[in-house]
Amino acid sequence: MSNNRVSRRQFLGYTLTGVGGFMAAGMLMPMVRFAVDPVLQQKDAGDYVLTGQAVSEITEEPVRVDFSYEQVDGWYTSDVTNSAWVYRDGDKLIALSPVCKHLGCTVNWGGDAEHPTQFFCPCHAGRYEKNGANIAGTPPIGPLDEFDVEDQDGFVAIGAVKENTLV
Amino acid sequence: MHFTSKDIDQYVGQKEYVDTAVIPLIELDLSANGMKASANASEYMQSLTAILEKQFKGRILLFPPVSYARESDRTKLAVDLQAELRKTSFQHVFYLTADAQWRALDDLPNVLWLPAIPTGDMDQTFKKSVMEDQLRQVLPLFMKEWTHHS
Numbered sequence: 001m002s003n004n005r006v007s008r009r010q011f012l013g014y015t016l017t018g019v020g021g022f023m024a025a026g027m028l029m030p031m032v033r034f035a036v037d038p039v040l041q042q043k044d045a046g047d048y049v050l051t052g053q054a055v056s057e058i059t060e061e062p063v064r065v066d067f068s069y070e071q072v073d074g075w076y077t078s079d080v081t082n083s084a085w086v087y088r089d090g091d092k093l094i095a096l097s098p099v100c101k102h103l104g105c106t107v108n109w110g111g112d113a114e115h116p117t118q119f120f121c122p123c124h125a126g127r128y129e130k131n132g133a134n135i136a137g138t139p140p141i142g143p144l145d146e147f148d149v150e151d152q153d154g155f156v157a158i159g160a161v162k163e164n165t166l167v
Numbered sequence: 168m169h170f171t172s173k174d175i176d177q178y179v180g181q182k183e184y185v186d187t188a189v190i191p192l193i194e195l196d197l198s199a200n201g202m203k204a205s206a207n208a209s210e211y212m213q214s215l216t217a218i219l220e221k222q223f224k225g226r227i228l229l230f231p232p233v234s235y236a237r238e239s240d241r242t243k244l245a246v247d248l249q250a251e252l253r254k255t256s257f258q259h260v261f262y263l264t265a266d267a268q269w270r271a272l273d274d275l276p277n278v279l280w281l282p283a284i285p286t287g288d289m290d291q292t293f294k295k296s297v298m299e300d301q302l303r304q305v306l307p308l309f310m311k312e313w314t315h316h317s
């Protein structure tokens with residue numbers, strides 16, 4: 001009759017196993033996440049972001065090409081939109097970063113009416129040549145950075161940012 | 168620049184270049200009817216100031232939004248903010264807001280009032296083009312202020 005009943009000892013046994021297991025899982029889960037997350041998130045430095053800009057429309061006149069990707073900052077994931085100034089040099093595509101090397105404002109091609117064939121920074125009137133070379137006498141101390149750039153099935157794809165190789 | 172410890176380190180060394188403070192003013196209306204519009208105004212203001220910061224990173228210090236209750240005394244807020252800003256060396260201070268009450272007050276100089284556009288339900292690309300359009304409305308005001316007194 002009573003052999004079906006759970007004894008006190010058995011009850012404690014079950015309970016403690018249960019709680020212990022739960023605690024172990026609680027400890028393990030974060031460890032597994034720490035171990036796995038970086039692997040899952042690893043983004044290859046050689047990754048290219050495809051843009052909607054057709055390569056055939058790129059001329060020798062720099063145009064702004066936007067591209068977006070996901071950025072994780074601590075707990076916060078956001079869609080970041082960036083842009084590049086893209087032009088053609090012979091049969092090569094060139095993509096320059098729009099970030100001013102003085103203090104980081106966004107530069108514009110032909111942004112200053114007096115210098116229509118230069119990049120112009122509206123913040124402190126920094127100027128750059130078309131290849132990104134900074135113009136002496138204006139605040140920037142170095143040339144604009146360059147992006148790796150590729151033709152992917154007729155569309156511009158932007159890769160990692162690197163130091164200017166044209167100047 | 169943003170109001171983060173890293174950007175402030177840079178700001179301290181480059182004060183003569185980072186001469187403009189931008190302060191978003193955001194009203195909190197938490198009533199059942201007002202909450203959604205209030206949230207939208209906050210979202211709009213934060214997107215707008217974020218792209219403004221991106222454009223003028225080296226000249227602007229963007230402060231975190233100053234948020235206050237619907238009933239808050241705006242005149243008092245204006246006095247306090249200005250007193251705080253007097254401790255700094257900013258040449259130009261802009262307040263950006265979607266709160267219409269500031270239009271009737273002239274406690275603060277350079278309040279740019281912009282009616283909030285409901286961007287929350289737009290898709291990303293469309294939202295982006297709308298916000299850039301908004302930026303284009305604001306840019307000339309900054310350029311004008313900078314050329315007038317510098």
Ligand code: FES
Pocket residue numbers: 100101102103104105121122123124125126139140184225226
């Ligand atoms: S940030 Fe471009 S010139 Fe100063």
